[in-house]
Amino acid sequence: MICEHCQERQASVTVTQVINGQKSERHYCEVCAKQFHPFNIDFHKEEQIPIHQLVANLFGLPVWNNTQEKTQTTTQKATQCPKCGFTFRHFLNEGKLGCPQCYETFSKQLPQVLTKIQAGTTHSGKAPGKPSKDHTWVKKQIETIREQLQIAIMEERFEDAAKLRDEIKELERKLEHGGADTP
């Protein structure tokens, strides 16, 4: 067999390579093999193999999907507080939020953080305005009527549904007035 590199001398060295699970064999003469080995490897000049791919090859894992990761981070970045421009990442770095609006903007992510540092994720103390008991009572009422409303719609009793809807509106108005009326 003739050396694949110089195409002159007799090949006496066999180099076996596994790239992306594909086995390939090369045959070189001693002179050419010396040049290549161990640092002057110029086989496959054309393709530089990224390190993570090598690792993946080693463990027989699927190659990490670069593009997927990128889209994930961009969607995370996209949730930006409209009021102060804070992102959730910004909050994590800073440890503080930018404005009251942030609590709405990040209402999904915040509980994960809060469970670690607080006794719960829901407030159970003082509230501004009316004594909290009245509030909760009216709210419970609204909730039950809403459920009735849903049932009425499902059963196509539209006249009842309209009445229930008006009842809810009335209660909601009460709730707002109650809050504003306190001296």
Added chain:
Amino acid sequence: MNLEHFLKSEAPGWMDGKGLDADIVLSTRIRLARNLESYRFPLSFSEQEAKQVDEVVTQALLNINKDKRIFSHFTIQEMPALQRQVLVEKHLISPLLAKKEKHASVLLSEDETMSVMVNEEDHLRIQCLLPGLQLSETYALANQLDSQLERHLPYAFNESFGYLTSCPTNVGTGLRASVMMHLPALTLSKQIKAVTQMLARFGMVVRGIYGEGSENLGNIYQISNQVTLGKSEEEIIEDLQNVVVQIIQNERGARQSLQKNSRIVLEDRFNRSLGTLRYARVMTSEEAAASLSNVRLGVDLGIIKDVPLNILNECMILIQPGFVQQYAGTTLQPTERDIFRAKLLREKLNVNSQNSLEKGEERYDV
């Protein structure tokens, strides 16, 4: 009320040595964090917003107390650095507020028990301080002021997260209750570590009074709640109260066994410390704090009889760098401060005890 009133070299109202368990609990502090809707938090707000918040809050506070006029307004920017430091050392403002330049201000009540910091980490920090262990009384005071303010101010509040604050460690009730305790016997008998660990399990934290990193300077600890969300104000107060009562019992127990086992060693130690305070010419704040703690324990145990508790409370405040420099009337290098500190302590501790000195020395082994 002018600022000089609040800069006087006197122990503030919350340190008058009265109140429940005043030998161990120096003071009780309640802080409520509040923010205004539709303004960004001080971390990210504009100059314009800062100015508006300052104006709106100040106006609301002055309106509430129209007839009584108990609050005086001071802008941080207009104060010289030394005055700011004195207010920090009196625990009337926080170190963070003292550093602020953007429309930060403080409203102080005449007797210094109530203060409202504006544009600190949150738009409002309502603070009440009372001597001794008075958790529910102090909270009632803060709560009353808060309820009055909420009629004039649109607070940022959310159904599920409660009062919204810049830092999620304050969200919910916005309440931080803390109790300042002198725990020399627990420290001496090395039980304080166990206490700290126990507190952590109950969601409480321990800090030193002279700020971060001064953990046991003068054997004084500040114990406060960590959790602000998921518990009501009453629950937070009650839990802290229970823990503090427990610690008081432990401290008293430790004091008794110390007294039983090593009375003469203690007597020697306390009187040496008193001697140091009365006669030293150079005094670092560490040595001063340690000596004051010893003398205080001596007074509590009845071994030292001629030093009133309120003088000791005053000295504990006065040994801090800001006060020492105010006393000297100029800014000082640390080594100069140590000289003035010693002078200040000599004056405070020798004045009222010249006559009773001999009697006191005879009395101590009764």
